[in-house]
Amino acid sequence: MPRTDLVLADPRLAPAVEALGRDLVKSAVVAAQQRAREGLIAPTGVVDAVLAALPAGASSLQPVLNATGVVVHTNLGRAPLSAAAVAAVVDAAGCTDVEFDLATGKRARRGRGVLAALAAAVPDAGDVHVVNNNAAALLLCAMVLAPGREIVISRGELVEIGDGFRIPELLASTGARLREVGTTNRTHLRDYADAIGPDTGFVLRVHPSNFRVTGFTGAPGAAELAGLGVPLVVDIGSGLLAPHPLLPDEPDAASALRAGAAVVTASGDKLLGGPQAGLLLGDADVVHRLRRHPAARALRVDKLTLAALEATLAGPPTPVARALGADVADLRARASALARDLVARGVDAEAVPGGAAVGGGGAPGVELPSAAVGLPERYAAALRGGRPPVVGRVERGRCLLDLRTVDPADDDRLREAVLRCG
Numbered sequence: 001m002p003r004t005d006l007v008l009a010d011p012r013l014a015p016a017v018e019a020l021g022r023d024l025v026k027s028a029v030v031a032a033q034q035r036a037r038e039g040l041i042a043p044t045g046v047v048d049a050v051l052a053a054l055p056a057g058a059s060s061l062q063p064v065l066n067a068t069g070v071v072v073h074t075n076l077g078r079a080p081l082s083a084a085a086v087a088a089v090v091d092a093a094g095c096t097d098v099e100f101d102l103a104t105g106k107r108a109r110r111g112r113g114v115l116a117a118l119a120a121a122v123p124d125a126g127d128v129h130v131v132n133n134n135a136a137a138l139l140l141c142a143m144v145l146a147p148g149r150e151i152v153i154s155r156g157e158l159v160e161i162g163d164g165f166r167i168p169e170l171l172a173s174t175g176a177r178l179r180e181v182g183t184t185n186r187t188h189l190r191d192y193a194d195a196i197g198p199d200t201g202f203v204l205r206v207h208p209s210n211f212r213v214t215g216f217t218g219a220p221g222a223a224e225l226a227g228l229g230v231p232l233v234v235d236i237g238s239g240l241l242a243p244h245p246l247l248p249d250e251p252d253a254a255s256a257l258r259a260g261a262a263v264v265t266a267s268g269d270k271l272l273g274g275p276q277a278g279l280l281l282g283d284a285d286v287v288h289r290l291r292r293h294p295a296a297r298a299l300r301v302d303k304l305t306l307a308a309l310e311a312t313l314a315g316p317p318t319p320v321a322r323a324l325g326a327d328v329a330d331l332r333a334r335a336s337a338l339a340r341d342l343v344a345r346g347v348d349a350e351a352v353p354g355g356a357a358v359g360g361g362g363a364p365g366v367e368l369p370s371a372a373v374g375l376p377e378r379y380a381a382a383l384r385g386g387r388p389p390v391v392g393r394v395e396r397g398r399c400l401l402d403l404r405t406v407d408p409a410d411d412d413r414l415r416e417a418v419l420r421c422g
């Protein structure tokens, strides 16, 4: 029977010891030795048995290389955090002064750092609050501003977010009633005005963030809606705090507030590039009521989210921002270099132009010019099954690895992953 310390020193177990810690691997070794003593496995098979028994990582969530060309991919966890945000999460993971003032030794306001950073990033907001996600932000608005009352919304903005979840049903679940106005393609200011009455809680504008209606369309601007005499809530979806030069049609928080919105809601993990969170920015008195509602406690974010969001707001540019801003000439050069290396190693690869997308998080219909490495289609499944798994997209019988969503620092890992599938 190989000794426990010798098995633990086997180089094949080194990655597991690094990722999972020595204690966990050691307990797997002891269990495998016991099975060998019972004659269930050969003593020479102990290391293999340990490898088979261990999880791939400390959690069942596997890190994935996103080569889909979809920058904010909901099924792949939306925005990847910046290195600074990851470091902030690690620092906050133990005991931290999240609700404690180290100077006075007394209780302090939870999340004060991130709230200050968000308020500084959007000076047009009277106050700000952060909840679990944008759906939670909308829920809180409905509970605070329209309990048992009506939310006026255009028929063109009755959005299904994904996985069968619909914003109108989310709002109605609070007991608020939806008062639909206008048509799918056109809604006029007078449609809203006619529907407003003593039962109105607020007017809601929802950004159609995952579809586009074109042709004979029309809707009043936020400034016109804000002039109707009832609070206007604007769900901008994507989380842009200010206008983005590359995405001129994507709404942003500062513009909506300047137009007169009482509250703007947004996601933290779409174009903002941070952790899952719901941002609430708006009039100080309304945000105060949102924060004091009993349900706010059920929707609050944990210290890891607060840490990641504050680090995201402080910069440096997020992976999402870098993917959006990547120069297509650089992407082409990377695709050519990768394809050349792969061809030299006998792989049927070529550099091809591609069209990347922002994703479910915003800018529907906007195609970002990109560059990809094209491979035979069978690579798609093989790459997904690798370590790390690589997710590309299949187009016209080829597996495309789109480089707009791959960090240039990961090009070597991408190449090695392809070669392992050969």
Ligand SMILES: *Cc1c(COP(=O)(O)O)cnc(C)c1O
Residues within 6 Å of the ligand: 133, 134, 135, 136, 159, 161, 167, 206, 207, 208, 209, 210, 235, 236, 237, 238, 266, 267, 268, 277, 278, 360, 361, 362
């Ligand atoms: C994504 C999205 C939501 C849902 O946001 P979550 O942060 O996923 O809860 C709501 N509204 C719009 C317009 C969106 O784009």
